[in-house]
Amino acid sequence: MTVVTLEEDTGIKKIRQFQSALRDAIRAPDEVMLDFSAVRRLDCAAVQVLLAAAREMRETSKSMKMRGVNEAVRNQLYLCGLR
Amino acid sequence: MEDAGIREVFYKESREILDNLEADILMLEEMSDPDVVNRLFRYFHTLKGSSGIAGYKNVYEFTHKIESVLDRVRSGGIEVNRELVDLLLGSLDWVREAIAGDDVASGEAKQALIAKTNVLMGTVEPASEPVSNAGAGGEPAREIEVGYRYFRVHAGFRDDVFESGIDPLLIMEDLAALGKFVDRRVDRSKLPLLTDMDPEKCYLSWDLVLKTKQPPNKVDEVFLFVKDDNDILIEDITAMYTSETPVQDHSEEKKLGEILTSKGILTEQELTDVLSSLEKNKKLGALIVEKGYATDKDLQFALNEQEKIKKRVETSTVRVDTEKLDGLLNLLGEIVIGQSAINRIADELDEEKGFQLKNALYGLDRVTREFQEQIMSIRMIPVGPSFEQFRRFVRDSSQALGKDIRLEIEGGETELDKTVIEKIGDPLKHMIRNAIDHGIEPPGERESAGKERMGRIMLRAYHQEGNVFVEVADDGGGVNFRRLREKAEAMGILKQGDEVNEQRLLSILFMPGFSTAEKVGELSGRGVGMDVVKTNIESLRGSVEIDSHPGKGTTFRVKLPLTLAIIEGMLVRVGGSIYIIPLLSIVESMQPRREDIRTVKEKGEVVQVRGEYVTLVRLYDLFGIKPEFSNPWESLMVIVESGMSRVGIMIDELLGQQQIVIKSLENYISRSRALSGAAILGDGRVALIIDVHGLVEELSK
Numbered sequence: 001m002t003v004v005t006l007e008e009d010t011g012i013k014k015i016r017q018f019q020s021a022l023r024d025a026i027r028a029p030d031e032v033m034l035d036f037s038a039v040r041r042l043d044c045a046a047v048q049v050l051l052a053a054a055r056e057m058r059e060t061s062k063s064m065k066m067r068g069v070n071e072a073v074r075n076q077l078y079l080c081g082l083r
Numbered sequence: 084m085e086d087a088g089i090r091e092v093f094y095k096e097s098r099e100i101l102d103n104l105e106a107d108i109l110m111l112e113e114m115s116d117p118d119v120v121n122r123l124f125r126y127f128h129t130l131k132g133s134s135g136i137a138g139y140k141n142v143y144e145f146t147h148k149i150e151s152v153l154d155r156v157r158s159g160g161i162e163v164n165r166e167l168v169d170l171l172l173g174s175l176d177w178v179r180e181a182i183a184g185d186d187v188a189s190g191e192a193k194q195a196l197i198a199k200t201n202v203l204m205g206t207v208e209p210a211s212e213p214v215s216n217a218g219a220g221g222e223p224a225r226e227i228e229v230g231y232r233y234f235r236v237h238a239g240f241r242d243d244v245f246e247s248g249i250d251p252l253l254i255m256e257d258l259a260a261l262g263k264f265v266d267r268r269v270d271r272s273k274l275p276l277l278t279d280m281d282p283e284k285c286y287l288s289w290d291l292v293l294k295t296k297q298p299p300n301k302v303d304e305v306f307l308f309v310k311d312d313n314d315i316l317i318e319d320i321t322a323m324y325t326s327e328t329p330v331q332d333h334s335e336e337k338k339l340g341e342i343l344t345s346k347g348i349l350t351e352q353e354l355t356d357v358l359s360s361l362e363k364n365k366k367l368g369a370l371i372v373e374k375g376y377a378t379d380k381d382l383q384f385a386l387n388e389q390e391k392i393k394k395r396v397e398t399s400t401v402r403v404d405t406e407k408l409d410g411l412l413n414l415l416g417e418i419v420i421g422q423s424a425i426n427r428i429a430d431e432l433d434e435e436k437g438f439q440l441k442n443a444l445y446g447l448d449r450v451t452r453e454f455q456e457q458i459m460s461i462r463m464i465p466v467g468p469s470f471e472q473f474r475r476f477v478r479d480s481s482q483a484l485g486k487d488i489r490l491e492i493e494g495g496e497t498e499l500d501k502t503v504i505e506k507i508g509d510p511l512k513h514m515i516r517n518a519i520d521h522g523i524e525p526p527g528e529r530e531s532a533g534k535e536r537m538g539r540i541m542l543r544a545y546h547q548e549g550n551v552f553v554e555v556a557d558d559g560g561g562v563n564f565r566r567l568r569e570k571a572e573a574m575g576i577l578k579q580g581d582e583v584n585e586q587r588l589l590s591i592l593f594m595p596g597f598s599t600a601e602k603v604g605e606l607s608g609r610g611v612g613m614d615v616v617k618t619n620i621e622s623l624r625g626s627v628e629i630d631s632h633p634g635k636g637t638t639f640r641v642k643l644p645l646t647l648a649i650i651e652g653m654l655v656r657v658g659g660s661i662y663i664i665p666l667l668s669i670v671e672s673m674q675p676r677r678e679d680i681r682t683v684k685e686k687g688e689v690v691q692v693r694g695e696y697v698t699l700v701r702l703y704d705l706f707g708i709k710p711e712f713s714n715p716w717e718s719l720m721v722i723v724e725s726g727m728s729r730v731g732i733m734i735d736e737l738l739g740q741q742q743i744v745i746k747s748l749e750n751y752i753s754r755s756r757a758l759s760g761a762a763i764l765g766d767g768r769v770a771l772i773i774d775v776h777g778l779v780e781e782l783s784k
Contacts (some may be wrong), residue, residue, distance in 0.1 A: 015283060
């Protein structure tokens with residue numbers, strides 16, 4: 001399992017770094033686990049990248065799991081239509 | 084008069100809601116899922132609305148408070164924790180009492196709950212001003228009177244919006260804090276592939292309906308800095324919603340496409356695309372997968388959701404008195420009897436006419452069978468909801484004992500006759516109580532035995548060979564066979580040195596007055612119970628067995644018939660009468676030898692069968708009829724079993740087995756416990772059904 005650990009300040013400032021981390025994780029053959037433990041909230045840019053990644057994972061029938069998601073982030077994902 | 088009618092409807096409706104609520108609150112404790120919070124909110128919302136209409140002002144005001152708490156939970160202002168779950172469960176209990184009219188108990192409990200609610204609402208960080216739609220302990224009565232407003236909001240952003248330091252998501256969160264979204268669609272159709280996308284550009288837009296108590300300018304203010312150069316449209320659509328309209332519930336009666344979009348699997352545009360290219364005879368799901376918008380797994384998930392919703396709608400809307408169904412079944416029985424009468428006439432006709440009539444009857448027969456199955460299926464309901472009610476019981480009981488136990492439910496969709504479900508509630512509760520009290524060890528003990536601190540009780544239902552099995556399994560310490568044996572010896576049930584296998588030892592647990600508990604517990608250990616469990620289950624024509632492994636746990640396995648209205652019976656003849664013995668109770672049939680028949684003190688006439696003495700029952704004596712054979716060695720004997728006892732019923736002839744539709748006997752026809760009902764046979768004759776359990780009891784008297 002490939003684990004991508006999100007940094008506390010994952011967002012627009014480091015968005016390209018996050019994008020490439022997710023890109024690499026998707027290319028890896030195994031499942032992807034996103035660790036949100038350090039994240040208190042996300043921004044729109046970060047959620048967009050997550051949405052795009054989730055869609056691509058779905059297309060390749062791979063599963064993307066999340067852990068350490070707090071209520072605020074969960075709510076943000078919900079607001080953006082991510083289940 | 085009319086008021087009473089409304090209250091009656093409310094009473095019935097609320098009972099169902101309260102049961103659902105309990106299950107969902109407990110689910111929330113296990114996993115904080117936004118869907119569950121939303122459901123809880125809707126339940127309290129419905130309770131609030133209908134209690135107001137039914138005139139329960141106290142319930143109305145109280146549920147309004149809880150609704151506000153849940154609203155905060157939804158917006159992330161209140162964390163889901165034990166404290167919240169306790170508050171919700173307490174509130175649920177209070178509402179239950181208040182609806183049942185328990186005014187005395189209600190007052191104090193209500194104040195305590197309201198105080199807790201206020202603490203919870205008050206300890207929340209003051210959010211960006213107008214968050215709350217019910218201030219902490221404010222003026223509930225006035226607020227309730229104020230209606231909600233509904234706003235349709237479209238929020239599309241320039242793709243370079245991030246450059247100006249604006250975060251659209253933050254704006255959406257601010258908007259959410261004003262009230263709640265009763266409709267929420269996120270357009271992600273512009274979102275490119277991950278590799279192709281410029282992550283510094285904004286691709287998302289939202290279409291929402293906000294329900295709020297805030298005035299229009301508050302909604303406008305949220306978009307203050309973006310409305311000029313972005314695509315923002317705000318429309319007041321309050322007129323489209325009447326003040327008492329319940330929250331629009333998009334989760335019900337949802338179509339597949341809607342489920343997929345609401346779960347964010349499909350975008351609006353993708354759905355429109357699929358719908359426009361949908362040809363006749365083609366399934367929507369298949370096309371969505373074909374176009375690559377969703378995987379099979381996503382689709383299956385959506386289908387399951389749809390099924391769940393459908394089921395919920397069905398079980399919550401169809402209310403038919405079971406007596407009416409019984410009436411239908413009885414009528415059908417009459418049709419079957421009429422059919423066999425016509426069949427007999429067909430036999431007497433000349434060959435050609437008889438053949439034609441029989442052919443026509445054959446078709447009719449098929450329809451009546453299907454008819455019967457349909458009626459039976461109406462009586463069948465899933466066991467899930469009645470299983471769910473045990474979650475609360477397990478939670479509260481284990482907490483009281485300082486144990487940590489989780490109830491897991493499997494096979495909730497298994498269907499069983501409604502009457503059976505109603506009657507197994509108590510026995511199941513008893514077995515679960517046993518598992519909590521005696522089965523699962525205290526956390527410390529579990530840890531030192533290398534187990535998880537948290538104990539598990541599994542409640543499982545499944546179909547097998549035309550029966551339904553319900554299992555209560557725990558992963559506790561298992562039955563202590565040594566202590567069981569000591570206790571059995573002390574009580575004189577076993578003699579020292581008696582050779583008995585484990586199964587036989589376990590069956591002692593079902594004997595009246597037997598308990599291995601050293602202390603009489605709060606929950607069990609009084610020695611009353613397991614025998615009652617067995618009796619109750621047997622009265623449903625079921626059976627129960629135990630399986631236990633030291634250190635690993637104990638499993639109670641209850642076998643139940645699918646329905647109480649039809650049994651598989653053995654037809655036997657005694658003299659000129661026909662009796663039916665339930666097949667489930669029959670152990671074997673045999674012809675006894677003359678030398679095996681004895682008379683034993685206190686037991687009466689017995690037959691020795693492979694070293695064991697079985698009491699002989701002369702059915703003709705019991706019912707006062709004239710038999711063909713009065714000597715046991717000339718007649719046949721059907722050995723039946725009930726509980727720990729076996730008896731041999733003397734009969735003249737075995738006629739064969741058949742499915743029997745049971746008709747109940749009125750009390751004035753027979754007061755004998757040995758009869759459970761009657762059935763009309765194909766030729767119109769009436770056969771009495773023997774109640775083996777009652778027969779054994781009657782004999783022991």
